[in-house]
Amino acid sequence: MITQEMTTSPARRKLDKATQLHSDKTDLTLSDKEMARVSEFIGKHVGIQLPATKKTLVEGRLRRRLRKLGFTCFKGYLDYVLVNPEGENERLHLIDVITTNKTDFFRENAHFEYLVNHALAELEKSRKNDGRQDLKMWSAGCSTGQEPYTLSIVMNEAMANFAGMRFDILATDISHTCLQTGSRGVYTEANIEPVPMELRKKYFLRSRRSDDELVQMGPELRNTITFKSLNLMDETFTLPHKMDAIFCRNVMIYFNNEIREQLVARFEKALLPGGYLFVGHSESLNGIKTTLTQVGPMVYRKQ
Numbered sequence: 001m002i003t004q005e006m007t008t009s010p011a012r013r014k015l016d017k018a019t020q021l022h023s024d025k026t027d028l029t030l031s032d033k034e035m036a037r038v039s040e041f042i043g044k045h046v047g048i049q050l051p052a053t054k055k056t057l058v059e060g061r062l063r064r065r066l067r068k069l070g071f072t073c074f075k076g077y078l079d080y081v082l083v084n085p086e087g088e089n090e091r092l093h094l095i096d097v098i099t100t101n102k103t104d105f106f107r108e109n110a111h112f113e114y115l116v117n118h119a120l121a122e123l124e125k126s127r128k129n130d131g132r133q134d135l136k137m138w139s140a141g142c143s144t145g146q147e148p149y150t151l152s153i154v155m156n157e158a159m160a161n162f163a164g165m166r167f168d169i170l171a172t173d174i175s176h177t178c179l180q181t182g183s184r185g186v187y188t189e190a191n192i193e194p195v196p197m198e199l200r201k202k203y204f205l206r207s208r209r210s211d212d213e214l215v216q217m218g219p220e221l222r223n224t225i226t227f228k229s230l231n232l233m234d235e236t237f238t239l240p241h242k243m244d245a246i247f248c249r250n251v252m253i254y255f256n257n258e259i260r261e262q263l264v265a266r267f268e269k270a271l272l273p274g275g276y277l278f279v280g281h282s283e284s285l286n287g288i289k290t291t292l293t294q295v296g297p298m299v300y301r302k303q
């Protein structure tokens, strides 16, 4: 796992050696062949489909990474990452650069309203029936943490109406930089814009410095969330327990139908009977073989 940039001298030396064949002339344009290498790797390991039309986007994002590491051409970089065993750790950075991490607090709020107004009462019944103490929730593809923190705010608020109910949230993503941001739980004033003022006052901690525009998530939220690295493409991924609700929103949109179907089947298995799956507004499961029943807009339930 890469935890720091390759600025130490042995790493730097390895990198220089790997790139020396291509260091005489700088050409940071991505050829069709190189684009095909990137798409093949990302499709296979991450599930994200990168059609040729995304070449300019991929080139722009990767170019910054090449410059940072001192590579003078894409071939040198791709050989290093995809062929050279010494470059294996760089794969995480390649994935980080390619994934789209757009997210927001209270994004697609109708789902949180559905959870509070419909699903929680149902989940409360099943929890009582099988004698469990708490609800298990999973934000799969949590990006920089805004989704699990929103879930935690909404659940904390709802707990007033469900005496004795507790919850915890597993937040996973493939991107290590996203997970670091989520675990740190520090956001800018602009980031927290969608959060109603009374909830900001209740759950967020403000910096004491008046010129500092950073806000930290409070302990009532942080204590309910565990951030973990998990690749949804990994067929062998294991979870600590089955889930009452899974939020996997705006993640499957980048996968093809075959991968989505496999993933939905794994979500079905991961859900407890009566559990809910929430998917993004453009990710309907229409046309996907599943035993989950649609119970609301982009809300599915295991029977």
Ligand SMILES: C[S@@+](CC[C@H](N)C(=O)[O-])C[C@H]1O[C@@H](n2cnc3c(N)ncnc32)[C@H](O)[C@@H]1O
Binding pocket: 045, 046, 047, 048, 099, 100, 101, 102, 103, 104, 107, 140, 141, 142, 143, 144, 147, 172, 173, 174, 175, 178, 230, 231, 232, 233, 248, 249, 250, 251, 280
């Ligand atoms: C657009 S964000 C969505 C974030 C959040 N769920 C939301 O709706 O606001 C998609 C996230 O899925 C993650 N992702 C993409 N492929 C993944 C995979 N194979 N395994 C785990 N996470 C993945 C990306 O790293 C990214 O953070």
